[in-house]
Amino acid sequence: MEMVLISGLQQGLIYGFMALGVLLTFCLLGFPDLTVEGTFPLGAATTATAVMEGFDPIPAVLLGAMAGALAGAATGLMHTKLKVNNILAGILTTSGIYTVMLWAMGRPNISLLNKEDFFTQVLALCGITSGELSLRAMQISIILILFLMVAAARLLLGWFLRTDLGLTIRAAGNNEKMLSALGVDVNQTKLLTLILANFLVGLSGALECQLQGFADVGLGIGVLVAAIASVILGIMLFGRRSLSWLLTGVILGSILYRGLLALGLWLKLPAENFKLVTAVLVLIVLTLPNISVFNKKAAPRSNADALAQQGPIN
Protein backbone atom coordinates (compact mmCIF):
# COMPACT_ATOMS: atom_id res chain seq x y z
CA MET A 1 0.00 0.00 0.00
CA GLU A 2 2.87 2.33 0.76
CA MET A 3 4.21 1.69 -2.72
CA VAL A 4 0.87 2.78 -4.15
CA LEU A 5 1.18 6.08 -2.36
CA ILE A 6 4.80 6.61 -3.33
CA SER A 7 4.32 5.66 -6.94
CA GLY A 8 1.09 7.66 -7.21
CA LEU A 9 2.75 10.77 -5.86
CA GLN A 10 5.94 10.43 -7.90
CA GLN A 11 4.16 9.70 -11.15
CA GLY A 12 1.40 12.18 -10.44
CA LEU A 13 3.87 14.98 -9.83
CA ILE A 14 5.95 14.12 -12.89
CA TYR A 15 2.86 13.98 -15.09
CA GLY A 16 1.66 17.14 -13.34
CA PHE A 17 3.99 19.13 -15.61
CA MET A 18 2.28 17.55 -18.57
CA ALA A 19 -1.15 18.32 -17.14
CA LEU A 20 -0.13 21.97 -16.85
CA GLY A 21 1.01 21.93 -20.47
CA VAL A 22 -2.19 20.31 -21.67
CA LEU A 23 -4.20 22.81 -19.64
CA LEU A 24 -2.37 25.64 -21.40
CA THR A 25 -3.01 24.40 -24.92
CA PHE A 26 -6.26 22.45 -24.77
CA CYS A 27 -8.16 24.47 -22.18
CA LEU A 28 -6.78 27.98 -22.14
CA LEU A 29 -5.65 28.47 -25.74
CA GLY A 30 -8.25 26.09 -27.19
CA PHE A 31 -5.62 24.40 -29.35
CA PRO A 32 -5.84 20.57 -29.44
CA ASP A 33 -2.11 19.98 -29.48
CA LEU A 34 -1.32 16.37 -30.32
CA THR A 35 2.42 17.10 -30.26
CA VAL A 36 2.28 15.96 -26.62
CA GLU A 37 2.44 12.28 -27.63
CA GLY A 38 5.75 12.97 -29.34
CA THR A 39 7.13 15.57 -26.96
CA PHE A 40 6.97 13.29 -23.93
CA PRO A 41 9.20 10.51 -25.30
CA LEU A 42 11.34 13.17 -26.99
CA GLY A 43 12.07 14.71 -23.59
CA ALA A 44 13.00 11.29 -22.28
CA ALA A 45 15.07 10.34 -25.32
CA THR A 46 16.94 13.64 -25.35
CA THR A 47 17.79 13.35 -21.67
CA ALA A 48 18.91 9.74 -22.01
CA THR A 49 21.03 10.53 -25.04
CA ALA A 50 22.58 13.52 -23.31
CA VAL A 51 23.45 11.42 -20.26
CA MET A 52 25.01 8.76 -22.51
CA GLU A 53 27.01 11.52 -24.15
CA GLY A 54 28.41 12.45 -20.77
CA PHE A 55 26.15 15.31 -19.72
CA ASP A 56 25.30 15.69 -16.05
CA PRO A 57 21.70 14.70 -15.30
CA ILE A 58 20.51 18.22 -14.41
CA PRO A 59 21.54 19.85 -17.70
CA ALA A 60 20.37 16.70 -19.48
CA VAL A 61 16.88 17.14 -18.04
CA LEU A 62 16.95 20.77 -19.08
CA LEU A 63 17.90 19.71 -22.60
CA GLY A 64 14.96 17.30 -22.63
CA ALA A 65 12.58 20.09 -21.74
CA MET A 66 14.10 22.33 -24.39
CA ALA A 67 13.75 19.64 -27.01
CA GLY A 68 10.05 19.63 -26.06
CA ALA A 69 9.88 23.38 -26.52
CA LEU A 70 11.45 22.98 -29.96
CA ALA A 71 8.82 20.41 -30.93
CA GLY A 72 6.12 22.84 -29.78
CA ALA A 73 7.70 25.51 -31.94
CA ALA A 74 7.65 23.14 -34.93
CA THR A 75 3.92 22.52 -34.53
CA GLY A 76 3.30 26.21 -33.93
CA LEU A 77 5.21 27.35 -37.00
CA MET A 78 3.53 24.74 -39.18
CA HIS A 79 0.15 25.98 -38.01
CA THR A 80 0.76 29.73 -38.06
CA LYS A 81 3.17 30.16 -40.96
CA LEU A 82 2.22 27.30 -43.25
CA LYS A 83 -1.47 27.33 -42.27
CA VAL A 84 -1.52 23.61 -41.54
CA ASN A 85 -4.59 22.50 -39.55
CA ASN A 86 -3.79 22.42 -35.81
CA ILE A 87 -4.38 18.70 -35.29
CA LEU A 88 -2.50 17.75 -38.44
CA ALA A 89 0.45 19.95 -37.44
CA GLY A 90 0.71 18.03 -34.16
CA ILE A 91 0.51 14.70 -35.94
CA LEU A 92 3.22 15.68 -38.40
CA THR A 93 5.54 16.82 -35.63
CA THR A 94 4.93 13.66 -33.61
CA SER A 95 5.63 11.51 -36.61
CA GLY A 96 8.84 13.39 -37.32
CA ILE A 97 9.92 13.14 -33.69
CA TYR A 98 9.76 9.35 -33.85
CA THR A 99 12.46 9.28 -36.50
CA VAL A 100 14.53 11.93 -34.75
CA MET A 101 14.49 9.85 -31.56
CA LEU A 102 15.58 6.67 -33.31
CA TRP A 103 18.25 8.61 -35.08
CA ALA A 104 19.52 10.29 -31.88
CA MET A 105 19.41 7.21 -29.65
CA GLY A 106 20.57 4.84 -32.37
CA ARG A 107 18.07 2.25 -31.08
CA PRO A 108 14.48 2.17 -29.80
CA ASN A 109 15.45 2.38 -26.14
CA ILE A 110 18.28 3.28 -23.81
CA SER A 111 18.82 2.02 -20.31
CA LEU A 112 20.59 4.34 -17.87
CA LEU A 113 21.46 1.64 -15.38
CA ASN A 114 24.44 2.60 -13.19
CA LYS A 115 24.33 6.24 -14.29
CA GLU A 116 23.93 8.97 -11.72
CA ASP A 117 20.35 10.23 -11.95
CA PHE A 118 18.79 13.67 -11.68
CA PHE A 119 17.48 13.20 -8.16
CA THR A 120 20.80 11.95 -6.82
CA GLN A 121 22.49 14.97 -8.31
CA VAL A 122 19.97 17.41 -6.85
CA LEU A 123 20.41 15.79 -3.44
CA ALA A 124 24.17 16.02 -3.83
CA LEU A 125 23.81 19.73 -4.52
CA CYS A 126 21.96 19.97 -1.21
CA GLY A 127 24.86 18.20 0.46
CA ILE A 128 23.06 14.87 0.83
CA THR A 129 24.70 11.66 -0.28
CA SER A 130 21.92 9.47 -1.53
CA GLY A 131 23.95 6.33 -0.98
CA GLU A 132 23.50 6.86 2.72
CA LEU A 133 19.73 7.17 2.49
CA SER A 134 17.43 4.22 3.03
CA LEU A 135 15.31 3.27 0.03
CA ARG A 136 12.31 4.77 1.73
CA ALA A 137 14.09 8.04 2.51
CA MET A 138 15.24 8.19 -1.09
CA GLN A 139 11.69 7.73 -2.38
CA ILE A 140 10.43 10.48 -0.12
CA SER A 141 13.29 12.78 -1.15
CA ILE A 142 12.30 12.24 -4.78
CA ILE A 143 8.73 13.16 -3.94
CA LEU A 144 9.91 16.30 -2.15
CA ILE A 145 12.12 17.36 -5.06
CA LEU A 146 9.30 16.79 -7.55
CA PHE A 147 6.83 18.57 -5.32
CA LEU A 148 9.02 21.67 -5.08
CA MET A 149 9.55 21.66 -8.85
CA VAL A 150 5.85 21.33 -9.66
CA ALA A 151 4.96 23.94 -7.09
CA ALA A 152 7.49 26.31 -8.64
CA ALA A 153 6.09 25.66 -12.13
CA ARG A 154 2.56 26.19 -10.82
CA LEU A 155 3.48 29.51 -9.18
CA LEU A 156 5.43 30.74 -12.20
CA LEU A 157 2.56 29.90 -14.53
CA GLY A 158 0.05 31.54 -12.20
CA TRP A 159 2.15 34.68 -12.23
CA PHE A 160 2.78 34.57 -15.98
CA LEU A 161 -0.86 34.11 -16.92
CA ARG A 162 -1.67 37.31 -15.05
CA THR A 163 0.90 39.43 -16.85
CA ASP A 164 0.07 41.51 -19.92
CA LEU A 165 1.69 38.89 -22.12
CA GLY A 166 0.14 35.93 -20.32
CA LEU A 167 -3.32 37.45 -20.50
CA THR A 168 -3.18 37.22 -24.28
CA ILE A 169 -3.09 33.39 -24.04
CA ARG A 170 -6.45 33.18 -22.35
CA ALA A 171 -7.82 35.92 -24.56
CA ALA A 172 -6.75 33.98 -27.66
CA GLY A 173 -8.68 30.96 -26.41
CA ASN A 174 -11.69 33.10 -25.61
CA ASN A 175 -12.01 35.43 -28.54
CA GLU A 176 -9.30 35.42 -31.15
CA LYS A 177 -10.86 38.12 -33.30
CA MET A 178 -11.15 40.51 -30.40
CA LEU A 179 -7.52 39.98 -29.51
CA SER A 180 -6.39 40.73 -33.02
CA ALA A 181 -8.54 43.86 -33.05
CA LEU A 182 -6.77 44.94 -29.86
CA GLY A 183 -3.43 44.78 -31.63
CA VAL A 184 -2.12 41.36 -30.68
CA ASP A 185 -0.57 39.08 -33.28
CA VAL A 186 -2.56 35.97 -32.38
CA ASN A 187 -0.12 33.74 -34.25
CA GLN A 188 2.66 34.81 -31.94
CA THR A 189 0.47 34.08 -28.94
CA LYS A 190 -0.22 30.57 -30.24
CA LEU A 191 3.44 29.95 -30.93
CA LEU A 192 4.45 31.13 -27.48
CA THR A 193 1.84 28.93 -25.79
CA LEU A 194 2.86 25.85 -27.74
CA ILE A 195 6.51 26.38 -26.88
CA LEU A 196 5.73 26.85 -23.21
CA ALA A 197 3.33 23.90 -23.01
CA ASN A 198 5.67 21.51 -24.77
CA PHE A 199 8.58 22.65 -22.61
CA LEU A 200 6.53 21.40 -19.67
CA VAL A 201 5.67 18.15 -21.44
CA GLY A 202 9.31 17.64 -22.41
CA LEU A 203 10.30 18.23 -18.78
CA SER A 204 7.75 15.63 -17.78
CA GLY A 205 9.30 13.09 -20.15
CA ALA A 206 12.83 13.98 -19.05
CA LEU A 207 11.99 13.43 -15.38
CA GLU A 208 10.15 10.18 -16.12
CA CYS A 209 13.28 8.97 -17.91
CA GLN A 210 15.38 9.84 -14.88
CA LEU A 211 13.01 8.18 -12.44
CA GLN A 212 12.64 4.98 -14.47
CA GLY A 213 16.24 4.91 -15.66
CA PHE A 214 15.39 4.38 -19.28
CA ALA A 215 13.99 6.02 -22.40
CA ASP A 216 11.87 4.34 -25.05
CA VAL A 217 10.43 5.65 -28.30
CA GLY A 218 7.08 4.12 -27.32
CA LEU A 219 6.84 6.03 -24.05
CA GLY A 220 4.33 8.51 -25.47
CA ILE A 221 1.57 6.13 -26.44
CA GLY A 222 -1.57 7.04 -24.55
CA VAL A 223 -0.03 9.81 -22.45
CA LEU A 224 -2.25 12.45 -24.01
CA VAL A 225 -5.48 10.72 -23.05
CA ALA A 226 -4.08 10.20 -19.57
CA ALA A 227 -3.20 13.88 -19.30
CA ILE A 228 -6.65 14.86 -20.51
CA ALA A 229 -8.16 12.52 -17.92
CA SER A 230 -6.04 14.16 -15.22
CA VAL A 231 -7.09 17.62 -16.33
CA ILE A 232 -10.74 16.59 -16.36
CA LEU A 233 -10.42 15.03 -12.92
CA GLY A 234 -8.84 18.21 -11.63
CA ILE A 235 -11.48 20.43 -13.13
CA MET A 236 -14.34 18.24 -11.97
CA LEU A 237 -13.08 18.02 -8.40
CA PHE A 238 -11.69 21.49 -7.91
CA GLY A 239 -13.67 23.44 -10.46
CA ARG A 240 -12.78 26.34 -12.67
CA ARG A 241 -13.67 28.90 -10.04
CA SER A 242 -10.47 30.76 -10.70
CA LEU A 243 -7.22 30.45 -12.55
CA SER A 244 -5.46 29.48 -9.32
CA TRP A 245 -7.85 26.61 -8.72
CA LEU A 246 -7.52 25.50 -12.31
CA LEU A 247 -3.72 25.34 -12.14
CA THR A 248 -3.60 23.62 -8.76
CA GLY A 249 -6.56 21.41 -9.65
CA VAL A 250 -4.97 19.79 -12.69
CA ILE A 251 -1.86 18.90 -10.69
CA LEU A 252 -4.00 17.32 -8.00
CA GLY A 253 -5.98 15.64 -10.77
CA SER A 254 -2.78 14.18 -12.14
CA ILE A 255 -1.75 12.86 -8.71
CA LEU A 256 -5.19 11.35 -8.24
CA TYR A 257 -5.17 9.72 -11.67
CA ARG A 258 -1.71 8.25 -11.21
CA GLY A 259 -2.67 7.17 -7.72
CA LEU A 260 -5.67 5.30 -9.10
CA LEU A 261 -3.47 3.63 -11.70
CA ALA A 262 -0.98 2.58 -9.01
CA LEU A 263 -3.85 1.26 -6.93
CA GLY A 264 -5.14 -0.69 -9.92
CA LEU A 265 -1.74 -2.27 -10.42
CA TRP A 266 -1.46 -3.11 -6.74
CA LEU A 267 -4.87 -4.78 -6.88
CA LYS A 268 -3.48 -6.78 -9.79
CA LEU A 269 -6.06 -5.40 -12.22
CA PRO A 270 -5.02 -6.15 -15.78
CA ALA A 271 -2.81 -3.18 -16.72
CA GLU A 272 -3.30 -3.69 -20.43
CA ASN A 273 -6.90 -2.48 -20.05
CA PHE A 274 -6.07 0.84 -18.41
CA LYS A 275 -5.78 2.87 -21.60
CA LEU A 276 -9.14 1.69 -22.89
CA VAL A 277 -10.77 2.29 -19.53
CA THR A 278 -9.31 5.80 -19.41
CA ALA A 279 -10.45 6.55 -22.95
CA VAL A 280 -13.97 5.36 -22.21
CA LEU A 281 -14.14 7.34 -18.98
CA VAL A 282 -12.93 10.49 -20.71
CA LEU A 283 -15.52 9.96 -23.41
CA ILE A 284 -18.29 9.55 -20.84
CA VAL A 285 -17.26 12.68 -18.98
CA LEU A 286 -17.03 14.73 -22.16
CA THR A 287 -20.52 13.68 -23.25
CA LEU A 288 -22.09 14.43 -19.87
CA PRO A 289 -24.21 17.55 -20.20
CA ASN A 290 -23.24 20.67 -18.26
CA ILE A 291 -19.69 19.68 -17.62
CA SER A 292 -17.94 22.14 -19.83
CA VAL A 293 -14.35 21.12 -19.58
CA PHE A 294 -13.09 21.60 -23.07
CA ASN A 295 -16.05 23.61 -24.19
CA LYS A 296 -15.05 27.12 -23.32
CA LYS A 297 -18.40 28.83 -23.73
CA ALA A 298 -20.04 29.71 -20.48
CA ALA A 299 -23.65 28.70 -20.04
CA PRO A 300 -25.79 31.07 -22.07
CA ARG A 301 -27.64 33.67 -20.07
CA SER A 302 -30.68 33.92 -22.28
CA ASN A 303 -32.13 32.61 -25.49
CA ALA A 304 -30.77 35.60 -27.32
CA ASP A 305 -27.28 34.77 -26.09
CA ALA A 306 -27.77 31.12 -26.99
CA LEU A 307 -28.70 32.09 -30.52
CA ALA A 308 -25.86 34.54 -30.77
CA GLN A 309 -23.45 31.86 -29.61
CA GLN A 310 -24.14 29.92 -32.74
CA GLY A 311 -22.90 32.94 -34.64
CA PRO A 312 -19.53 33.30 -36.28
CA ILE A 313 -17.57 34.11 -33.13
CA ASN A 314 -17.10 30.46 -32.38
Place this chain on the structure above:
Amino acid sequence: MIKLNNVSKVFFPHTPNEVLALNNINLHIKPGDFITVIGSNGAGKTTLLKVISGAETVNEGRLTLAGKDITACPEHERAADIGRIDQNPLAGTAAEMTIEENLALAFLRGKKRGLGQAVNESRRQCFRQALAETRLGLEKRLQAPVGTLSGGQRQALALVMATLALPKLLLLDEHTAALDPQAARQIMALTAHLVQTKNLTTVMITHNMEHALRFGNRLIMMHRGRIILDLAGEEKAQLTVPQLIEKFSAASGEDFADDRVLLETVHQNNVVA
Protein backbone atom coordinates in the same frame (compact mmCIF):
# COMPACT_ATOMS: atom_id res chain seq x y z
CA MET B 1 -6.91 61.23 -41.29
CA ILE B 2 -7.74 58.18 -43.38
CA LYS B 3 -8.08 58.01 -47.12
CA LEU B 4 -9.43 55.25 -49.32
CA ASN B 5 -8.43 55.50 -52.97
CA ASN B 6 -10.21 53.35 -55.57
CA VAL B 7 -10.73 50.56 -53.06
CA SER B 8 -12.44 47.42 -54.34
CA LYS B 9 -13.21 44.19 -52.54
CA VAL B 10 -14.32 41.02 -54.31
CA PHE B 11 -15.40 37.89 -52.47
CA PHE B 12 -14.92 34.55 -54.24
CA PRO B 13 -13.25 36.14 -57.30
CA HIS B 14 -13.44 34.28 -60.62
CA THR B 15 -16.18 31.92 -59.42
CA PRO B 16 -19.90 31.88 -60.13
CA ASN B 17 -20.40 33.20 -56.57
CA GLU B 18 -18.29 36.28 -57.15
CA VAL B 19 -19.52 39.26 -55.08
CA LEU B 20 -18.29 42.78 -55.67
CA ALA B 21 -18.74 44.01 -52.09
CA LEU B 22 -16.87 47.28 -52.57
CA ASN B 23 -16.80 48.86 -55.99
CA ASN B 24 -14.12 51.51 -56.42
CA ILE B 25 -14.64 53.37 -53.15
CA ASN B 26 -13.09 56.79 -52.66
CA LEU B 27 -13.49 58.22 -49.20
CA HIS B 28 -11.62 60.77 -47.15
CA ILE B 29 -12.37 60.69 -43.44
CA LYS B 30 -11.22 63.94 -41.88
CA PRO B 31 -10.08 64.35 -38.28
CA GLY B 32 -13.09 65.02 -36.07
CA ASP B 33 -15.59 63.62 -38.56
CA PHE B 34 -18.52 61.66 -37.14
CA ILE B 35 -19.86 59.87 -40.18
CA THR B 36 -23.07 57.86 -40.14
CA VAL B 37 -23.43 55.17 -42.81
CA ILE B 38 -26.70 53.78 -44.10
CA GLY B 39 -27.56 51.54 -47.00
CA SER B 40 -29.57 48.55 -48.11
CA ASN B 41 -28.76 45.00 -47.00
CA GLY B 42 -25.56 43.74 -48.55
CA ALA B 43 -24.56 47.22 -49.67
CA GLY B 44 -21.03 46.68 -48.40
CA LYS B 45 -21.16 48.75 -45.21
CA THR B 46 -19.68 46.08 -42.96
CA THR B 47 -17.10 45.24 -45.59
CA LEU B 48 -16.10 48.90 -45.74
CA LEU B 49 -15.37 48.98 -42.00
CA LYS B 50 -13.56 45.64 -42.12
CA VAL B 51 -11.38 46.86 -44.94
CA ILE B 52 -10.52 49.99 -42.95
CA SER B 53 -9.74 48.04 -39.77
CA GLY B 54 -7.74 45.43 -41.65
CA ALA B 55 -10.04 42.51 -40.82
CA GLU B 56 -10.40 42.11 -44.60
CA THR B 57 -7.79 42.81 -47.24
CA VAL B 58 -8.59 44.78 -50.38
CA ASN B 59 -8.31 43.49 -53.93
CA GLU B 60 -7.60 46.88 -55.40
CA GLY B 61 -6.85 50.40 -54.27
CA ARG B 62 -4.91 51.98 -51.45
CA LEU B 63 -5.58 53.02 -47.86
CA THR B 64 -3.56 55.69 -46.10
CA LEU B 65 -3.77 56.56 -42.43
CA ALA B 66 -2.27 59.90 -41.40
CA GLY B 67 -0.22 59.89 -44.57
CA LYS B 68 1.11 56.35 -44.11
CA ASP B 69 0.17 53.63 -46.58
CA ILE B 70 -1.54 50.88 -44.54
CA THR B 71 -2.95 48.83 -47.41
CA ALA B 72 -0.76 45.83 -46.55
CA CYS B 73 -0.83 46.22 -42.75
CA PRO B 74 -2.55 43.33 -40.95
CA GLU B 75 -5.34 44.14 -38.51
CA HIS B 76 -3.21 43.86 -35.38
CA GLU B 77 -0.78 46.45 -36.69
CA ARG B 78 -3.56 48.95 -37.34
CA ALA B 79 -5.20 48.33 -33.98
CA ALA B 80 -3.21 51.03 -32.20
CA ASP B 81 -5.05 53.61 -34.32
CA ILE B 82 -8.40 51.94 -34.96
CA GLY B 83 -11.05 50.65 -32.57
CA ARG B 84 -13.96 48.65 -33.96
CA ILE B 85 -17.20 47.36 -32.48
CA ASP B 86 -19.31 44.70 -34.07
CA GLN B 87 -23.06 44.26 -34.14
CA ASN B 88 -22.67 41.08 -32.08
CA PRO B 89 -22.24 41.92 -28.38
CA LEU B 90 -20.27 38.69 -27.93
CA ALA B 91 -17.64 39.65 -30.49
CA GLY B 92 -15.96 42.53 -28.72
CA THR B 93 -15.25 41.00 -25.33
CA ALA B 94 -13.79 37.79 -23.88
CA ALA B 95 -16.57 36.00 -22.00
CA GLU B 96 -14.48 33.87 -19.64
CA MET B 97 -12.29 36.69 -18.50
CA THR B 98 -13.24 39.29 -15.94
CA ILE B 99 -14.20 42.86 -16.74
CA GLU B 100 -10.86 44.14 -15.48
CA GLU B 101 -8.93 41.56 -17.50
CA ASN B 102 -10.81 42.57 -20.63
CA LEU B 103 -10.01 46.20 -19.93
CA ALA B 104 -6.36 45.35 -19.28
CA LEU B 105 -6.22 43.80 -22.75
CA ALA B 106 -7.68 46.99 -24.21
CA PHE B 107 -5.46 49.22 -22.08
CA LEU B 108 -2.40 48.23 -24.10
CA ARG B 109 -4.15 48.43 -27.47
CA GLY B 110 -1.50 48.24 -30.14
CA LYS B 111 1.37 48.38 -27.62
CA LYS B 112 4.01 45.83 -26.74
CA ARG B 113 2.92 43.49 -23.98
CA GLY B 114 5.49 42.46 -21.42
CA LEU B 115 5.70 40.77 -18.04
CA GLY B 116 4.13 43.52 -15.97
CA GLN B 117 1.02 42.67 -13.94
CA ALA B 118 -1.97 43.10 -16.25
CA VAL B 119 -4.24 44.33 -13.48
CA ASN B 120 -2.79 46.54 -10.76
CA GLU B 121 -4.31 49.14 -8.50
CA SER B 122 -3.41 52.13 -10.64
CA ARG B 123 -4.94 50.51 -13.71
CA ARG B 124 -8.01 49.55 -11.70
CA GLN B 125 -8.43 53.18 -10.81
CA CYS B 126 -8.38 54.06 -14.48
CA PHE B 127 -10.82 51.22 -15.33
CA ARG B 128 -13.28 52.32 -12.64
CA GLN B 129 -13.22 55.85 -13.95
CA ALA B 130 -13.83 54.75 -17.52
CA LEU B 131 -16.62 52.36 -16.50
CA ALA B 132 -18.32 54.98 -14.35
CA GLU B 133 -19.07 56.89 -17.53
CA THR B 134 -21.30 54.06 -18.70
CA ARG B 135 -23.61 54.70 -15.71
CA LEU B 136 -24.36 50.96 -15.54
CA GLY B 137 -22.56 50.35 -12.27
CA LEU B 138 -19.98 48.16 -13.99
CA GLU B 139 -17.19 49.85 -12.03
CA LYS B 140 -18.38 47.91 -8.98
CA ARG B 141 -18.09 44.57 -10.77
CA LEU B 142 -14.49 44.58 -11.97
CA GLN B 143 -14.00 40.93 -11.07
CA ALA B 144 -17.18 39.62 -12.68
CA PRO B 145 -16.68 37.33 -15.70
CA VAL B 146 -17.90 39.16 -18.78
CA GLY B 147 -20.05 36.14 -19.70
CA THR B 148 -22.35 37.04 -16.82
CA LEU B 149 -23.21 40.46 -18.28
CA SER B 150 -26.25 41.31 -20.38
CA GLY B 151 -25.89 42.13 -24.05
CA GLY B 152 -26.22 45.83 -23.37
CA GLN B 153 -23.65 45.75 -20.60
CA ARG B 154 -21.27 43.82 -22.81
CA GLN B 155 -21.69 46.32 -25.61
CA ALA B 156 -21.07 49.17 -23.16
CA LEU B 157 -17.90 47.40 -22.05
CA ALA B 158 -16.88 46.89 -25.68
CA LEU B 159 -17.37 50.60 -26.23
CA VAL B 160 -15.19 51.45 -23.24
CA MET B 161 -12.58 48.96 -24.48
CA ALA B 162 -12.61 50.43 -27.97
CA THR B 163 -12.08 53.96 -26.69
CA LEU B 164 -9.91 53.40 -23.60
CA ALA B 165 -6.61 53.88 -25.41
CA LEU B 166 -7.94 56.75 -27.54
CA PRO B 167 -7.74 55.34 -31.06
CA LYS B 168 -7.46 57.78 -33.95
CA LEU B 169 -10.56 56.25 -35.50
CA LEU B 170 -13.61 54.52 -34.02
CA LEU B 171 -15.62 52.16 -36.23
CA LEU B 172 -19.10 51.13 -35.09
CA ASP B 173 -20.97 48.45 -37.03
CA GLU B 174 -24.65 48.60 -36.01
CA HIS B 175 -23.44 48.23 -32.47
CA THR B 176 -26.94 48.66 -31.01
CA ALA B 177 -28.81 46.46 -33.49
CA ALA B 178 -28.83 43.31 -31.33
CA LEU B 179 -30.02 45.12 -28.21
CA ASP B 180 -33.49 45.77 -26.85
CA PRO B 181 -34.74 49.35 -27.40
CA GLN B 182 -33.87 50.59 -23.95
CA ALA B 183 -30.35 49.16 -23.97
CA ALA B 184 -29.94 50.49 -27.51
CA ARG B 185 -30.86 53.99 -26.32
CA GLN B 186 -28.38 53.77 -23.45
CA ILE B 187 -25.57 52.60 -25.72
CA MET B 188 -26.30 55.33 -28.27
CA ALA B 189 -26.22 57.97 -25.53
CA LEU B 190 -22.94 56.54 -24.25
CA THR B 191 -21.55 56.52 -27.78
CA ALA B 192 -22.42 60.15 -28.35
CA HIS B 193 -20.95 61.05 -24.96
CA LEU B 194 -17.66 59.21 -25.54
CA VAL B 195 -17.26 60.48 -29.09
CA GLN B 196 -17.78 64.02 -27.92
CA THR B 197 -15.71 64.05 -24.74
CA LYS B 198 -12.83 62.12 -26.27
CA ASN B 199 -13.14 63.96 -29.54
CA LEU B 200 -13.03 60.72 -31.56
CA THR B 201 -13.17 60.52 -35.31
CA THR B 202 -16.00 58.04 -35.84
CA VAL B 203 -17.73 56.03 -38.55
CA MET B 204 -21.03 54.51 -37.45
CA ILE B 205 -23.19 52.15 -39.49
CA THR B 206 -26.83 52.22 -38.52
CA HIS B 207 -30.14 50.91 -39.77
CA ASN B 208 -31.92 53.65 -37.92
CA MET B 209 -32.44 56.55 -40.35
CA GLU B 210 -33.36 58.83 -37.53
CA HIS B 211 -30.05 58.03 -35.77
CA ALA B 212 -28.23 58.53 -39.02
CA LEU B 213 -29.64 62.04 -39.22
CA ARG B 214 -29.48 62.94 -35.54
CA PHE B 215 -25.88 61.87 -34.94
CA GLY B 216 -22.72 62.99 -36.66
CA ASN B 217 -21.72 65.75 -39.01
CA ARG B 218 -21.69 63.72 -42.18
CA LEU B 219 -23.83 60.99 -43.72
CA ILE B 220 -22.87 58.39 -46.30
CA MET B 221 -25.30 56.20 -48.17
CA MET B 222 -24.11 52.97 -49.76
CA HIS B 223 -25.67 50.79 -52.40
CA ARG B 224 -24.24 47.74 -54.16
CA GLY B 225 -20.69 48.43 -53.13
CA ARG B 226 -20.72 52.12 -54.00
CA ILE B 227 -21.08 55.33 -52.05
CA ILE B 228 -24.10 56.92 -53.72
CA LEU B 229 -24.58 59.86 -51.41
CA ASP B 230 -22.23 61.84 -49.17
CA LEU B 231 -23.80 64.74 -47.29
CA ALA B 232 -22.26 67.00 -44.68
CA GLY B 233 -22.83 70.13 -42.67
CA GLU B 234 -26.01 72.14 -43.15
CA GLU B 235 -27.27 69.96 -45.93
CA LYS B 236 -27.25 66.95 -43.62
CA ALA B 237 -28.59 68.86 -40.65
CA GLN B 238 -31.66 69.99 -42.60
CA LEU B 239 -32.57 66.52 -43.91
CA THR B 240 -35.65 64.52 -42.80
CA VAL B 241 -36.22 60.79 -43.01
CA PRO B 242 -38.71 60.92 -45.95
CA GLN B 243 -36.31 63.20 -47.84
CA LEU B 244 -33.51 60.77 -47.19
CA ILE B 245 -35.53 57.84 -48.56
CA GLU B 246 -36.39 59.92 -51.57
CA LYS B 247 -32.76 60.80 -52.13
CA PHE B 248 -31.92 57.13 -51.96
CA SER B 249 -34.43 56.25 -54.67
CA ALA B 250 -33.18 59.06 -56.87
CA ALA B 251 -29.53 58.11 -56.45
CA SER B 252 -29.91 54.35 -56.75
CA GLY B 253 -32.91 54.10 -59.06
CA GLU B 254 -34.45 51.62 -56.60
CA ASP B 255 -36.65 51.60 -53.56
CA PHE B 256 -34.90 51.39 -50.25
CA ALA B 257 -34.75 47.65 -49.67
CA ASP B 258 -34.42 47.26 -45.97
CA ASP B 259 -37.28 45.89 -43.91
CA ARG B 260 -35.88 47.15 -40.66
CA VAL B 261 -35.57 50.75 -41.85
CA LEU B 262 -39.07 50.78 -43.33
CA LEU B 263 -40.59 49.28 -40.23
CA GLU B 264 -38.83 51.76 -38.01
CA THR B 265 -39.93 54.61 -40.25
CA VAL B 266 -43.56 53.46 -40.23
CA HIS B 267 -43.34 53.06 -36.50
CA GLN B 268 -41.97 56.57 -36.07
CA ASN B 269 -44.66 58.02 -38.30
CA ASN B 270 -47.31 56.27 -36.26
CA VAL B 271 -45.86 57.66 -33.10
CA VAL B 272 -45.84 61.13 -34.60
CA ALA B 273 -49.43 60.73 -35.85
